[in-house]
Amino acid sequence: MSNEKRALLSVSNKEGLESFARGLVAAGYSLISTGGTKRLLEEAGLHVGSVSEVTRFPEIMDGRVKTLHPSIHGGLLGKRENPEHMNQLAELDIEPIDLVVVNLYPFEETIANPDVAESEAIENIDIGGPTMLRAAAKSFQDVTVVVDPGDYETVLQGLTDETLTLSERRRLAAKVFRHTAQYDSFIAEYFAGLTEEPYPESYSVSYEKVQSLRYGENPHQSAAFYKKANYTGASLGQAEQLHGKELSYNNIQDANAALEVVTEFTRPAAVAVKHMNPCGVGTAEDISSAYEKAYEGDPVSIFGGIVALNREVDEKTAAKLNEIFLEIVIAPSFSDGAHRILTKKKNIRLLVVDMTGKEENEHKLTSVAGGLLVQEVDDGNLNTVELEVATDRTPTEQELEDLRLGWQVVKHVKSNAIVIAKADHTLGIGAGQMNRVGAAKIALEQAGEKAQGAILASDAFFPMPDTVETAAASGVKAIIQPGGSKRDQDSIDACNKHGIAMVFTRMRHFKH
Structure with a gap:
């Protein structure tokens, strides 16, 4: 068994790879590679052995099988401190592999194209890459594994001056497992879409870090900001x-x-x-x-x-x-x-911010202690419903415009929510109250005298007519609300008494 250190390089993202490979050779490593990675390094004048020479087996099935072989995975998973493992490697003529540099087929980028064919997406599901990464990361005590080109410089420096610590190899391994978990989550999410399973038995999502934050809601809370990859909204x-x-x-x-x-x-x-x-x-x-x-x-x-x-x-x-x-x-x-x-x-x-895009079939995630609530984003709007006039008086054209504005806004106000609006703008907003009439009083007080002739929008139905009476006292002339209370007629009667037009949407907009 040779004492020469070996590095296996097989990457989709070839950024910085040539200089890193040269550094490995200078540090005493021999190189093994596959396909396009091998060609790139050879064109740069480096001597590179092929995986097929190591496995004594050709790449087959258009490259679907090339690194899935005991000569590769034995070289990664054999524990150096275990004599039995090392004896088995020697008996089978398997050389240890000391460093793995792999990043994966661009599945995320492939499915970012909304017109991608299922067959193309499937061919961009990497099998050998994640398997090598996981094997190398599992053996981090003996094997250095690199998945991110951003780590090349640090790793090369540590290998060159022999200061790459076990702690650093553990950090690199942890990064690998996060990377493969994220990769699998993209695949799981893609297939959930194909099979139309919005709420499968396990829910896999992945977010990428944008930045660390100084603190969270309060200075004693730590926090960070993450984004969803391929988000189109x-x-x-x-x-x-x-x-x-x-x-x-x-x-x-x-x-x-x-x-x-x-x-x-x-x-x-x-x-x-x-x-x-x-x-x-x-x-x-x-x-x-x-x-x-x-x-x-x-x-x-x-x-x-x-x-x-x-x-x-x-x-x-x-x-x-x-x-x-x-x-x-x-x-x-x-x-x-x-x-x-x-x-x-x-x-x-x-x-x-680009405001032109829209995310299809989007979910809203809300954490609870020890769990996660998942629901569709509230995309409900008046384009999908027909307003139902519930009162004797029908809203005027201007009132209808203002009612639509109020409804668009109240959707985004914490429940219980009331919005007062007139002439294309809001006048008062009552948010997050424990009862609806309380929210109305706050909104109407803020609107003041401007509430005369204004509209009122409510995110949920009126359980009793007190909100209508309060609105009428301030001069509100039209109301929009979901309807659906057992006592709707009480509110309708109150509106008719005061000459207020009221329309039902049959759509609720609770926001907790």
Whole structure:
């Protein structure tokens, strides 16, 4: 049995591989490789042995079987400190393998194409690669395993000066098991889609780290931000930060809430958010006017909040945004002039987010102690339902527009939720109350005299007519709510008494 150290290299991502391989040779390693990796290294002038020479068996089935062989896996799994293992290797003429460099067929990138054929996706499921990685990682006490080109420099330095510790090899092994687990989760998710099993017996998901955070909701809580790979909807995970200090945990929560609301609208829209609830929403023919309306919705709560806009921020809008303190402004883009204006403030964060995409069949995940709740994202909207007029009076065209706006907003307000709106913007929002009339009182108090002629949107039905009576006292002229209470007629009668138009959606929008 030779004392020469051997490295097996078989990679899909060949970034940095040539210089790393040269370093291995300089450190006394002989190289073994397969296919395209072997060709690349040989073209670079390196001597590389083939896996087929090691196994004494050819690659078969278009390369589906090449490294699945005892001469490879015996060389990886044999325990150096176990005499019986080493004797067996010697008897079978199997040489130990000391280092493995493998990354996998690009399954994730392949299925990112929405038109990918099932056959193509299947051929990009790597079998030999994960098996070698897992075998090498299991034997980390004897074998160094590298899955990430970002580790090449550190590993090579440790091998060259013989300072690569057991702790470092354990770290590399842990990275491998995370990598193969993520790879398998992509495959599991893909097949769950093919078999139309949204809630299988086990739920596999994978997220990639975006950044460590200074702390979580409070300074004594640690935290990090992860993103879902291949996500096609509007997402902070794909955001580009143009200016300002690092986002905090609470910033990300609030920014996501703002993004979810603003992407509801096709017209130019602006949304202000505070503590994950919208505090002002406006729509108009241009983005500057939409922001003015959102600001007017609650000029107090917007201070120190987050604003999301679904059109490019121009100089006129930027000048208005610059008049108050805001934590974050989110938009699809910023004009050069807008960027110059807003970056005069050191701490404001400017985020560019592509708002054109949409994630199909998306799930919302909520952690509970020792478990996970999984449900469809609430994509319900008035495009899929027919409004049912429940009262004697039918809403006017303007009232219907305002009712639609209120319904789009109340969907994103913590239950119990009430929204007061008029003339394409919100006037008052009551969020997270323990009873519905309490939420209505908060929203109506905020709207004040502007509630005269406004609409009221409720995320769930009225169990009694008290909310209608409270709305009528403030001058509300139209109401939108799901309906479905055993006492609906009481609320209908109260609306008829006060000349209020009320429509049922037959769709609830609880948000806990």
